[in-house]
Amino acid sequence: MSQASNQANDNSGRTILVVEDNEINREILQSLLELEGYSVYQAENGLVGLELMEKHRDELSLIVLDIFMPVCDGHEFLRRKALDERYDTIPVIVATASEGEDAEIECLKLGANDFVTKPYKHDVMINRINNTIKFRESASIVNLLTWDDTTGLYSKSFFFQNVAQTFDANPDKEYSIVCSDIDNFKSLNERYGQEHCDKILTDLAKHLETLLPGYVLGGRIGGDVFAFLIEHQPKGWEKVLYRSTEIVTNLNLSVKFGIVEYVRRNIEVSTICDRALVAIERIKGPLGIDISWYDDALHEQQVLEQQILHNMETALAERQFVVQFQPKHNMRTDKTGGAEALVRWIHPEIGFISPGAFITIFERNGFITKLDMYVWEEACRQIKRNEELGLPLVPISVNASRLDFDMPDLAQQLAAIADEHNVDHSLLHVELTETAYSEDPDNVISKLRELRELGFLVELDDFGSGYSSLASLNTLPLDVMKLDMSLVRQAEKLNDFRIVESSIKLAQIMGLKIVIEGVETLEVAERLRDLGCDYIQGYYYSRPLKSFEFEEYLAEN
Ligand code: C2E
Ligand code: CA
Ligand code: CA
Numbered sequence: 224m225s226q227a228s229n230q231a232n233d234n235s236g237r238t239i240l241v242v243e244d245n246e247i248n249r250e251i252l253q254s255l256l257e258l259e260g261y262s263v264y265q266a267e268n269g270l271v272g273l274e275l276m277e278k279h280r281d282e283l284s285l286i287v288l289d290i291f292m293p294v295c296d297g298h299e300f301l302r303r304k305a306l307d308e309r310y311d312t313i314p315v316i317v318a319t320a321s322e323g324e325d326a327e328i329e330c331l332k333l334g335a336n337d338f339v340t341k342p343y344k345h346d347v348m349i350n351r352i353n354n355t356i357k358f359r360e361s362a363s364i365v366n367l368l369t370w371d372d373t374t375g376l377y378s379k380s381f382f383f384q385n386v387a388q389t390f391d392a393n394p395d396k397e398y399s400i401v402c403s404d405i406d407n408f409k410s411l412n413e414r415y416g417q418e419h420c421d422k423i424l425t426d427l428a429k430h431l432e433t434l435l436p437g438y439v440l441g442g443r444i445g446g447d448v449f450a451f452l453i454e455h456q457p458k459g460w461e462k463v464l465y466r467s468t469e470i471v472t473n474l475n476l477s478v479k480f481g482i483v484e485y486v487r488r489n490i491e492v493s494t495i496c497d498r499a500l501v502a503i504e505r506i507k508g509p510l511g512i513d514i515s516w517y518d519d520a521l522h523e524q525q526v527l528e529q530q531i532l533h534n535m536e537t538a539l540a541e542r543q544f545v546v547q548f549q550p551k552h553n554m555r556t557d558k559t560g561g562a563e564a565l566v567r568w569i570h571p572e573i574g575f576i577s578p579g580a581f582i583t584i585f586e587r588n589g590f591i592t593k594l595d596m597y598v599w600e601e602a603c604r605q606i607k608r609n610e611e612l613g614l615p616l617v618p619i620s621v622n623a624s625r626l627d628f629d630m631p632d633l634a635q636q637l638a639a640i641a642d643e644h645n646v647d648h649s650l651l652h653v654e655l656t657e658t659a660y661s662e663d664p665d666n667v668i669s670k671l672r673e674l675r676e677l678g679f680l681v682e683l684d685d686f687g688s689g690y691s692s693l694a695s696l697n698t699l700p701l702d703v704m705k706l707d708m709s710l711v712r713q714a715e716k717l718n719d720f721r722i723v724e725s726s727i728k729l730a731q732i733m734g735l736k737i738v739i740e741g742v743e744t745l746e747v748a749e750r751l752r753d754l755g756c757d758y759i760q761g762y763y764y765s766r767p768l769k770s771f772e773f774e775e776y777l778a779e780n
Contacts, residue, residue: 234260237356238282241265242272242300243289243318252287252343259349269295273303276310284356286315288335290326291626296589301333314359316351318343320662328404328504329587331445332497338409354417371443373421374428382442383492386452389439390488397455398439399484400492402499403431406477406510408447423476430467436460450496455484461514477510479503483517501525530573531581535590538568539597545569546601547767548619550776551738551760554752559780561618563654563760564602565767566594582624591624598622599637602651603644605770614777620652620682625659628666634673648678652703655681657689660699671700682738687726696733704730705760708741715747724754731755 239261243249246267253263264279266272269292276283290297297317304310314336319326327338337355339348369381377385390398405411405427412420428449432441437454444450464480481499502515538544545567553560568576585591602619610616627633641648653674660667671681682703683695687710696704706726714720723739730737742748742761751759768776 234353236262237284238262238264238279239352240272240275240279240283240286242269242286242292242297244268244292245289248289248341248343252348255343255345255349256352259353261352268292269297269300272300276304276313280309280313283313285352285359286313287318287352288315289318290330291320291589291629293589298329298333298588301330301335305334312359314355316355325504326587327409328500331448332500337446374424374443374449376428376432376449377440377442379442379444382440382444382450383496385440385442386492389452390486398486399453399455399482400486400495400499401435401451401453402444402481402496402503403427403449403451404445404479404481404500404503405447406479411476427467427476427478434463434466436463444496448500450499464514465512467512478512479506480512480514481517482514498522498525527573527580528584530570531576531584532588534570535581535585538570539593543569543571544594544597545769546598546605547769548605548773549760549767550765550773550780551617551758552748552764553758554748554756559615559617559777560758561620561652562773563767564598564605564619564621566598586624586626589626592626592630595621595623595627596636596640599651600640600644603641603646605773606646606650607644608770609774609777612774612778614774615780616650617777618650618652618680620654620680622654622656622684623659624656625662628659628663628670633670634677634679637674637679638677649680652680652682654684654705655699656684657695660695661689664695664698668699675700675702683735687722696729696735701733701735703738704733704735705738705740711739711741711747711751720750720754723751727751727755 237260239256241249241252241256241263243252243265244267249265249267253265256263261284264275266275272286272288273295276286288297288300295303301315301317304313304315315334316337316339317330317335318339318341319330320341330338336359337351339351369377371378376382386400405423408420411423424443424447428441428443431449431451432438435451435453436456439452439454441449441451461480461482467478481502483495483499483502486495498517498521502517502521505521506513506515546564547567548562548564550559551561551563552558566578568578568581570576582591585594599621602621606616606619630636637651637653638648641651653671655667655671675681680702681700682705683699683701684705685707686704688707704726706723710723710726714723727737736757738758738760739751739756740760742751742759742763744763748759748761748763765776
């Protein structure tokens with residue numbers, strides 16, 4: 224008998240809310256949880272989830288929350304939950320599609336208690352749920368006390384409160400906040416068990432308390448996240464943190480520190496700690512000890528991110544997103560053979576925002592699917608305009624991101640937009656990047672098949688930038704391969720085009736057309752033509768063009 228089912232009968236009277244847009248997942252979870260003796264409520268999106276949470280507030284032992292959902296996604300759900308103290312006692316386990324420190328810290332900052340990765344592994348899921356509920360039920364007693372049992376540090380709310388009091392009592396002193404986060408603590412917990420890991424937390428907390436200069440007080444503000452208030456120290460003080468190396472290697476840990484110096488008093492203590500966590504999030508370093516500061520640049524980046532999140536819906540409604548078109552030059556006919564649609568955001572106050580600044584944010588909160596549909600529609604409009612103006616009819620390709628493929632009717636939706644604008648499907652290409660298919664290749668493959676059956680063409684973007692590209696050529700239904708810019712850059716630098724040449728041969732063997740991106744000089748263009756490249760997209764021929772410029776370009780070429 225598994226550990227999970229041992230506890231089955233203990234759970235009657237406990238209720239769990241499952242917030243998840245995928246009906247099959249919801250049903251599976253419900254039956255799994257009922258088997259364990261839990262009662263279950265289901266919500267198909269964040270909004271319904273919020274309503275049910277309010278209605279059944281006093282009954283709920285836990286919430287299982289999906290992150291990517293339409294209407295109100297998991298991040299938004301956590302944000303709204305955090306606004307109301309009455310929900311503080313209900314723990315949340317977040318289901319993420321991928322295991323990533325960034326995603327985890329993001330959710331942790333928003334108040335999540337634990338994570339599971341999809342697809343759900345039943346035993347892991349049940350154990351996490353049982354543990355979180357047990358922990359919360361005993362912690363709710365501990366929380367009433369001031370101290371965290373395990374580490375001897377202040378509990379979260381008391382830490383915040385005491386820091387605020389310290390500020391009030393010492394108006395002339397300067398302070399810093401230091402947060403620590405252990406890498407992959409969750410997997411340590413699974414590997415070594417809770418008792419061992421509790422010991423790690425205790426040792427680390429004790430160690431840091433004595434190590435930090437100007438130490439005032441410390442708190443445990445998350446599972447493996449500590450926060451410390453210290454008096455402001457002269458430059459270079461942080462070197463002492465590297466003295467944790469010994470304990471860290473003894474315990475086989477990797478610890479990251481985020482520091483906020485010259486703490487401003489008019490900011491909530493919890494916000495200051497969040498900023499230290501944002502700094503930690505930025506660390507992408509190797510194992511061991513790593514330190515990062517919350518500085519002005521990071522603050523500006525965060526402000527921009529907030530602005531992007533706040534303004535995106537309005538921007539879409541007000542058509543602030545502008546699509547540009549970058550020609551692809553046909554090397555055989557020496558004429559324009561197509562174009563790629565690239566989105567830009569012209570914000571009324573901020574001005575030009577490049578896709579690099581917002582695409583990843585939209586991929587995190589799910590907004591990218593709406594934007595991609597918009598770009599698709601703009602591409603259709605442009606094709607129609609070209610036709611009306613009597614310009615050469617060249618295909619336009621549109622970038623697709625991973626989340627687009629979560630839409631069950633992606634192909635049908637794209638077809639509907641094309642048909643509405645009366646655009647021949649063969650004039651529309653979908654550009655797919657590696658991150659779009661690496662997670663759930665089977666799903667992507669079947670969607671690509673549907674797209675091709677409907678007459679659209681598929682281009683594999685950024686070929687050669689990752690690791691699994693070679694295998695993907697065999698399995699993905701493709702028409703075109705786009706070589707990643709980095710390969711051309713490298714070839715230019717080393718004056719060695721052998722890899723580019725063999726990529727061209729590879730495409731030919733696989734029966735694919737090849738587009739080479741990022742070509743900036745005549746010399747490279749000629750060389751690639753000699754090597755048999757079909758299309759070139761790059762600044763040498765043209766930068767991405769505004770709609771009217773693209774029309775002029777087509778007229779000339
Ligand atoms: P990508 O799909 O690899 O697009 C090519 C990028 O390379 C574009 O940057 C383009 O302007 C740039 N580029 C083209 N030729 C040259 C060249 O000769 N030299 C140099 N240095 N750069 C060149 P951009 O427009 O900033 O787009 C960046 C990325 O943002 C795109 O990379 C794509 O992944 C994403 N993106 C842009 N528009 C969309 C969209 O509508 N939807 C989605 N999902 N992603 C988009
Ligand atoms: Ca692309
Ligand atoms: Ca590309």
